[in-house]
Amino acid sequence: MSTHETHSHADDHGSMKTYVTGFLLSVLLTVIPFGLVMSGGLPNRDLTIALVLAAAAIQIVVHMIYFLHMRSSSEEGWTMITLLFTIVILVIMLSGSVWVMYHMNTNMMPMTGDM
Amino acid sequence: MTMTVDTNSTPQFHLSEEPHHPEGASTMLGFWVYLMSDCLIFAVLFAVYAVLGHSFAGGPGPKELFDLELVALNTAMLLFSSITYGFAMLEMARDRVKPMLIWLVITGLFGAAFLTIELTEFSHMIAEGATPQSSAFLSAFFTLVGTHGLHVTFGSIWLITLILQVLRFGLTSFNKRRLMCLSLFWHFLDVIWIGVFTFVYLMGMI
Structure with a gap:
């Protein structure tokens, strides 16, 4: 032990x-x-x-x-699984936010500076 | 089918006895899961910064505001504090209390230097009128970098607490476990800082 x-x-x-x-x-x-x-x-x-x-x-x-x-072996692999899960969520959220907001910005009505 | 059913006993759908784990065996994994959830907080703040980082509202942008030499110095402080914490962990593994405490104090000083430099930077920006209220870019900037700074602040408070704990109660298995949790936390903050200096400062200046 x-x-x-x-x-x-x-x-x-x-x-x-x-x-x-x-x-x-x-x-x-x-x-x-x-x-x-x-x-x-x-x-x-x-x-x-x-x-x-x-x-x-x-x-x-x-x-x-x-x-x-x-290491992939630490805590019988659970640290690696939680890390991979976090990375998946992270990638979906980051790329999704940037993608959606980029398209929203380009589809906005053009605004002049003095509005 | 050779299944035998003991009609006398009621079926049990739970473990009659809790599986035995040594004290604190799951703490490190639990703390890791906490760090991953903290990682998601930062991911949200990075996403906010990515979306709002170019909305200057006619105010100053990164090129007018950021001082890369200061950021490089700050990065060095955090990196030094990471390796000195590592040295403290090595001393802890050898049960050498005094050198471990010295390394922890040095780590705390580097952490304090990091916070001082960051607050100086913030106060300069606010003095120049670049407050969190002045544009979406600055709101996102102060929230992201400020949240990281807040984490370092609480990490430092935790560090001081553990130094006092070790001084008072010695290097018990409880204190060792706490120090290992803080070790993960501290290195994790350095990893987040890599994201901050790359996406906020360096990308803003290219």
């Missing part, structure tokens, strides 16, 4: 190596987008946006793995 506990604790806390790896990766993935935007961005605006978004997406995964110690 106690050996099992110490084992699972060690699992939960990660190690010095995982924290430092996660930290260095996070620093890199923060410096890249900030550097890109603060230096005025690439000539291609869409490429800048894509790179900034990619860095954020990768950094979120890095945090999940190295700081939150997410």
